[in-house]
Amino acid sequence: MIRVPRSVGISGLLVLMFLYLPVMVLIVLSFNASTMGVEWKGFSFQWYEKLLADRSIIDATVNSLMIASISTVLSLLFGLGAAIGLETWRGRHTSWMNILILLPLVIPEILMGVALLMVFVLFQVPLGFGSIIIGHMVFNVPLTVVILRARLRKLDPTWEDAARDLGATSWEVLTHITLPMLRPAIWGAALLSFTVSLDDFVVTFFVAGPGSTTLPLKVFSMIKTGMTPEVNALSAIMVVVSMVFVGLSWIFQQRAPVSPTTPSSSE
Amino acid sequence: MHTVVLENVVKTHGQVVAVDDVTLSIKSGEFFSILGPSGSGKTTILRLIAGLDVPDSGTITLQQRIVNADPPHVRPVNMVFQHYALFPHMTVFENIAFGLRMHRQSRQDIREAVEEMVALVRLKGKTQRFPAQLSGGEQQRVALARALVNRPVVLLLDEPLAALDQQLRQDMQAELKRLQQEVNATFICVTHQQDEALMLSDRLGVMHRGTLLQVGTPQEIYEQPVSSTVAKFIGLSNSLSGMVTRTENNFCWIQAEAFPTVMARCPEGGVEHGSATVMVRPERLHISVDGPVNGYENTFPAIVHHVVFHGNEMFYQFRLRNDAIWTARVPIAGTHARPLVPGQSVYLQWAAHDGLVLSS
Ligand SMILES: Nc1ncnc2c1ncn2[C@@H]1O[C@H](COP(=O)(O)OP(=O)(O)OP(=O)(O)O)[C@@H](O)[C@H]1O
Numbered sequence: 216m217i218r219v220p221r222s223v224g225i226s227g228l229l230v231l232m233f234l235y236l237p238v239m240v241l242i243v244l245s246f247n248a249s250t251m252g253v254e255w256k257g258f259s260f261q262w263y264e265k266l267l268a269d270r271s272i273i274d275a276t277v278n279s280l281m282i283a284s285i286s287t288v289l290s291l292l293f294g295l296g297a298a299i300g301l302e303t304w305r306g307r308h309t310s311w312m313n314i315l316i317l318l319p320l321v322i323p324e325i326l327m328g329v330a331l332l333m334v335f336v337l338f339q340v341p342l343g344f345g346s347i348i349i350g351h352m353v354f355n356v357p358l359t360v361v362i363l364r365a366r367l368r369k370l371d372p373t374w375e376d377a378a379r380d381l382g383a384t385s386w387e388v389l390t391h392i393t394l395p396m397l398r399p400a401i402w403g404a405a406l407l408s409f410t411v412s413l414d415d416f417v418v419t420f421f422v423a424g425p426g427s428t429t430l431p432l433k434v435f436s437m438i439k440t441g442m443t444p445e446v447n448a449l450s451a452i453m454v455v456v457s458m459v460f461v462g463l464s465w466i467f468q469q470r471a472p473v474s475p476t477t478p479s480s481s482e
Numbered sequence: 483m484h485t486v487v488l489e490n491v492v493k494t495h496g497q498v499v500a501v502d503d504v505t506l507s508i509k510s511g512e513f514f515s516i517l518g519p520s521g522s523g524k525t526t527i528l529r530l531i532a533g534l535d536v537p538d539s540g541t542i543t544l545q546q547r548i549v550n551a552d553p554p555h556v557r558p559v560n561m562v563f564q565h566y567a568l569f570p571h572m573t574v575f576e577n578i579a580f581g582l583r584m585h586r587q588s589r590q591d592i593r594e595a596v597e598e599m600v601a602l603v604r605l606k607g608k609t610q611r612f613p614a615q616l617s618g619g620e621q622q623r624v625a626l627a628r629a630l631v632n633r634p635v636v637l638l639l640d641e642p643l644a645a646l647d648q649q650l651r652q653d654m655q656a657e658l659k660r661l662q663q664e665v666n667a668t669f670i671c672v673t674h675q676q677d678e679a680l681m682l683s684d685r686l687g688v689m690h691r692g693t694l695l696q697v698g699t700p701q702e703i704y705e706q707p708v709s710s711t712v713a714k715f716i717g718l719s720n721s722l723s724g725m726v727t728r729t730e731n732n733f734c735w736i737q738a739e740a741f742p743t744v745m746a747r748c749p750e751g752g753v754e755h756g757s758a759t760v761m762v763r764p765e766r767l768h769i770s771v772d773g774p775v776n777g778y779e780n781t782f783p784a785i786v787h788h789v790v791f792h793g794n795e796m797f798y799q800f801r802l803r804n805d806a807i808w809t810a811r812v813p814i815a816g817t818h819a820r821p822l823v824p825g826q827s828v829y830l831q832w833a834a835h836d837g838l839v840l841s842s
């Protein structure tokens with residue numbers, strides 16, 4: 216534990232409070248019995264019960280889960296290929312590719328949404344599940360690539376050399392050595408992609424079609440008719456679920472990086 | 483018959499010439515060591531033989547077949563890596579079985595072969611552990627078993643004992659010899675420990691900056707080093723430069739400034755008149771405290787400079803007239819009842835046949 220001056224510790228605490236205060240308020244209010252406003256009228260589960268009874272919310276949840284799952288799986292496949300490719304041919308013509316692949320993460324999402332919509336219209340892609348999944352992959356693939364490459368860099372290439380020397384073809388090296396060693400990073404990337412996809416509003420808003428309403432879109436349409444405690448309850452669930460997923464993702468990525476030098480070697 | 487033949491092999495990494503025009507033939511069933519300082523290209527030679535690196539030019543022949551273009555998984559060669567490179571996500575059993583699985587052996591065959599190997603390297607009862615749960619010596623055995631289970635024609639060992647402590651290293655040296663006899667393969671072992679190379683090998687090659695300086699039996703290299711670089715590398719640390727003034731009957735006479743004429747052995751191929759270096763082994767120096775004694779051709783006055791106690795030996799450093807530092811190793815059980823003290827004047831004496839002249 217690092218010893219820090221008390222004032223630094225307190226300012227850290229204040230920053231955390233600043234970040235999490237809105238979320239806490241939201242969660243507390245979702246248990247408020249009052250129908251209107253922020254005045255506390257007693258503890259109640261009624262808003263959660265109402266949510267469960269609302270058919271359109273259940274539909275939106277199912278849509279969101281489906282879209283998040285499919286875009287996560289596809290992003291993993293593409294991301295794995297890109298990450299391994301970029302690491303294998305590192306140093307040749309990859310520096311500009313490195314930047315290109317990360318660009319979607321920093322381009323304002325609203326621009327990305329508009330651009331995607333134009334492309335879909337241009338190529339007459341019907342708006343709906345497909346277009347949303349593709350839209351989410353635009354940020355999930357780069358995210359996956361970043362996470363997987365960080366882990367790939369830590370893998371000692373002599374493991375692959377050892378496997379090749381023992382008779383593994385390059386395909387067998389991938390399936391027996393590289394992928395198993397990447398497993399924690401793959402789980403981490405998947406959980407993060409899933410969460411980002413589940414929470415995305417802007418891109419989804421532009422490329423969604425009829426019948427493909429996701430949870431964030433649903434929340435937005437509910438707010439348009441006024442802040443109800445029901446929205447608080449729904450938002451609280453989404454926040455908690457997202458935080459759990461992001462936490463799990465972080466734990467997976469922290470999993471003891473497999474170190475090239477064994478603990479008992481003297482160097 | 484030669485199992486491995488390298489002809490004019492060159493390998494560069496960008497600007498660095500890791501292996502520079504190496505030609506080398508290794509006999510079947512031989513224990514061959516490659517000795518050289520760090521960065522001299524030892525690992526690169528092994529990687530070239532294994533197929534993990536491809537030579538820029540030259541040919542590599544395994545069992546009379548040029549294998550330059552063969553990928554590693556088809557070569558009958560296996561390697562024990564410098565830090566073992568055991569697969570951390572596999573148990574000892576799975577590590578050893580890996581090569582056989584890649585060669586599509588049946589489950590039954592794999593189990594039998596692994597058990598045999600486990601017995602051979604004495605790892606019984608540890609097969610379900612992961613590499614991180616093993617000691618350094620045990621990891622070393624797993625690495626050996628994993629490579630040997632494929633019954634390679636050639637086993638490549640990259641500093642196999644470097645990570646082990648002194649005691650374990652001595653045990654494993656004997657173990658390596660025993661293993662080689664039992665599996666009857668050609669062993670090519672890289673090391674930068676000269677005593678290890680001299681003890682273990684049938685023949686050895688000394689590398690320096692990518693080139694192979696000398697190949698020969700340990701005795702040849704120890705007694706007839708071709709250059710002062712080789713001589714220094716195998717423990718001939720005392721040297722004196724001068725001019726060759728006379729050669730006769732395989733002996734040379736050397737005149738060095740401020741020294742009486744020195745008499746020493748000529749190298750195998752003779753020596754040209756001109757500048758040359760005399761090298762003397764530390765264990766061949768005789769230290770005379772009370773004036774020179776008879777029986778030695780060469781006598782240098784010297785001052786004791788530094789004294790190091792080494793358990794069973796004393797290491798002495800002496801300052802010569804030309805300020806050069808020479809070392810001598812004296813067994814503790816030797817004649818010196820009272821150890822020398824720094825600043826003391828003594829005479830270093832050595833016989834002509836214990837000095838070797840190398841043209842410089
Ligand atoms: N992949 C590489 N890229 C660039 N340079 C390399 C690479 N591999 C080796 N070299 C260089 O080639 C030279 C020979 O390296 P090599 O690993 O064969 O030395 P070595 O004799 O095994 O040394 P050590 O005893 O330290 O293991 C060194 O100068 C090294 O820096």
Ligand SMILES: [Mg+2]
Nearest residue numbers: 524525564640
């Ligand atoms: Mg090396």
